[in-house]
Amino acid sequence: MGRGLIGWLGPVWTIALAQLFGTSLWFSANGVAHELMAAWQLSPAALGWLTNAVQLGFIVGTLGISLSGIADRFPASRIFIVSAIAGGASNAAFAFLAAGLPVAILCRFLVGVSLAGIYPLGMKLIVSWAPHGTGAALAQLVAMLTLGTALPHLLQAGSGGLPWQAVVGASSVLAIFGALLIGWLGDGPHLPKGGRPGTRDVHAGAVLAAFRRPAFRASALGYFGHMWELYAFWTVVPLYLLQSGVAAAVPFGGASGLAFLVIAAGALGSLLGGVLSRRQGSVRVAATALALSGLCGLVFVFGWRSLPPAALLVLMVVWGAAVVADSPHFSAISAQACPPGLVGSALAIQNALGFAITVVSIAIVTSLFERWALDSAWLLLMGPMLGLLGFRPLMRDPGMLAASRQ
Secondary structure, eight states, X not given: OHHXXXXXXXXXXXXXXXXXHHHTTTTTTGGGHHHHHHHTTOOHHHHHHHHHHHHHHHHHHHXXXXXXXXXXXXXXXXXXXXXXXXXXXXXXXXXXXXXXXXXXXXXXXXXXXXXXXXHHHHHHHHHHHOOSSHHHHHHHHHHHXXXXXXXXXXXXXXXXXXXXXXXXXXXXXXXXXXXXXXXXXXXXXXXOOOOOXXXXXXXXXXXXXXXXXXXXXXXXXXXXXXXXXXXXXXHHHHHHHHHTTHHHHSOSSHHHHHHHXXXXXXXXXXXXXXHHHHHHOHHHHHHHHHHHHHHHHHHHHHHTTTSOHHHHHHHHHHHHHHHHHTHHHHXXXXXHHSOGGGHXXXXXXXXXXXXXXXXXXXXXXXXXXXXXXXXXXXXXXXXXXXXXXXXXXXXXXXXXXXXXXX
């Protein structure tokens, strides 16, 4: 049965589907945010720290697998499988064992550590199966990551009043199925197989040296600006929908249903960006998406007081589509700009630094939401502005990327 399913889906969609199931763990707590805030008396800032616990765990995990070289010493499929199972178990512990914020933060931290073996290694698996057209293939992967992020909101909207623990636990079941899919698929033929622990070619100095390459550095800086905005936006979407009155004015499953709509729009944005990248190239698509996301944020901060709820929702859906559409292309550019033997580690260290940035932006935006409400979106604008500035060398000279391959 497993082999037949893999043959029907193909390698890229198999990895993308496994990514969807595995990354449903990421925002499983945010999908039941209202229930948690009521049950545990949480403020928006405390909810932000539940999200940040995952981000911090992800940072620790990605730093560990990149600087140790684990990401390139062992088969990516094996790391993915172990991580998905561990993440599912940690998420289940959060749902059924945690009775308050301290234990919940620990469980969510462990989920983040596990996700370090799901998201970056999923990108490496894509490169190993589809080395050509990487931007379009990674767009499918990020589309599934985005749907995985939105999925807990949909589960909550359609839960029919089930306890929040059951909604969160459903994500653990999905993660285990994601591990099964990768177990049936295995690693692709287009990257070197993982070596034994102790391989000398992969070490911290070699991984960090990737940042000396101008194309990799420009891509990473663009990615860091994108990350400042992305996860903070995903965290505050339900809060913005409630505070703006959109959730009350538009009947679509309440704040949870609308949050799913806004975040899931990113999947369509990613897929559209992947199609466009075949003609326009990843550099142009990444720059356009980052600029559009910044423009949406600018319209939001100036228009939320005057725009009618329906128009505000349309704006947030477009914002949700643009805010993540650049992500696969920054990853594709970085993968092309670093040595082939360091793809897993270089992407993991880029992820680690990017997610360190999200910890700061989530903490600031959720804290300022209690004081500034929707005006806290001003802080989100910093990401696209600084990202475009850092990405400018590649925008002006895309030939830098070709030169880095020589």
